[in-house]
Amino acid sequence: MPRLLLAAVLLLAPGAFAADTYETAPAGESEAASQIAALTRETVVRDQKETGSARRDAHAKAHGCVRATFRVEGVLPAELRQGVFQEGRVYPAWIRYSNAFSRSQNDAVDDARGMAVKLMGVAGPKLDAGEKSTQDFLMITGPAFFVRDAAEYVEFTKAMNAGKPLRFFLHGWNPFRWRFHDLRRALALVHAKTTNPLGARYWSVAPILMGETGPVKFSARPCAPPPAEKADKKNPDFLRDAMASQLRDAGACFEFLVQTRRAPDRMPVEDPSVEWREKDSPFRKVAEIDIPPQRFDGPEQRKFCENISMNPWHAVPEHRPLGGINRVRKVVYEAVSKLRHDLNGAVRSEPTGDETFAD
DSSP states (O other), X not given: OOTTHHHHTTOOOOOOOOOTTTOOOOTTHHHHHHHHHHHHHHHHHHHHHHHSSOOOSSSOOEEEEEEEEEEEOSSOOGGGOOTTOOTTOEEEEEEEEEEOSSSOOOTTSOOOEEEEEEEESOOSOOSSTTOOSEEEEEEESSSOOSOOSHHHHHHHHHHHHTTOTHHHHSOSSOGGGOOHHHHHHHHHHHTOOOSOGGGOOEEOSXXXXXXXXXXXXXXXXXXXOOOOOOOOTTXXXXXXXXXXXXXXXXXXXXXXXXXXXXXXXXSOSSOTTSOOOTTTSOOEEEEEEEEOSOOOOSHHHHHXXXXXXXXXXXXXXXXXXXXXXXXXXXXXXXXXXXHHHHHHTOOOOOOOSOOOOOO
């Protein structure tokens, strides 16, 4: 099982503000979040010394950042007409596709994959005081996570840093203490097969607020399968090349879907290892993502893709991230973003959609 894979799957970490009736922050969560952030900073600094570049502690390898247009449906029920999802709104977007592991590695290695969407031109107040006009949606290729809360995340991070990830799942000699449920979730994520990031389905794993409607999860599903191609797994970057091949002529499309919380007893906010079943609440389309034909792998655009920060807390209040894993992310994502930009001598700034790059 890849070393920081699972951490890469999506470092999700706590901040410690339980709000409204949807969330219940356990005692010690804030301290756990700070501990995870400290352990993660150590990893980033160590890797920077080894490789010469400070990378994300998760989703380090990008397949590419592509331009897109995010079009909200023209007609929506009132419960879905919340926040950025106002009928007929159109937003320019950047989308970053990635492997989940903490280091750049061969695409043939089993791993979860990520799709992070950044909308631009989003008016109004934001949860992050330093962010002015964007809204981020982060997803991976699986509907459930393998760590339940901040306390477990501390244990997991320590096991990862020790190079012994199985220690987290199969701890000690007592099988009654082994985390079989979490292990199944982790294996499902890393063994999800992807031959083209533009043809995979992605899920949010952790919920966010949908304005007055309450908690929801979201997903991005291809409008149609990508052109059939056999992956050349001898090529360590075959996923990026599959994207480049498709976008050279054709473009791509995703439906952006939302799942409301209709059965609270079976759809917990604080435990992302529990999948919200579609038979309890189906996903419904709220927007469409159009990715036009383009070239995205020039050196300047790759540098832009390295510097861009994707964070679920880049959000309007109506889409506040919910649950302990998201509260952890608030602490860890901000700490890692600041650290890696400082180490790389890069300026942190949010894109506008007007960026231009030389080939």
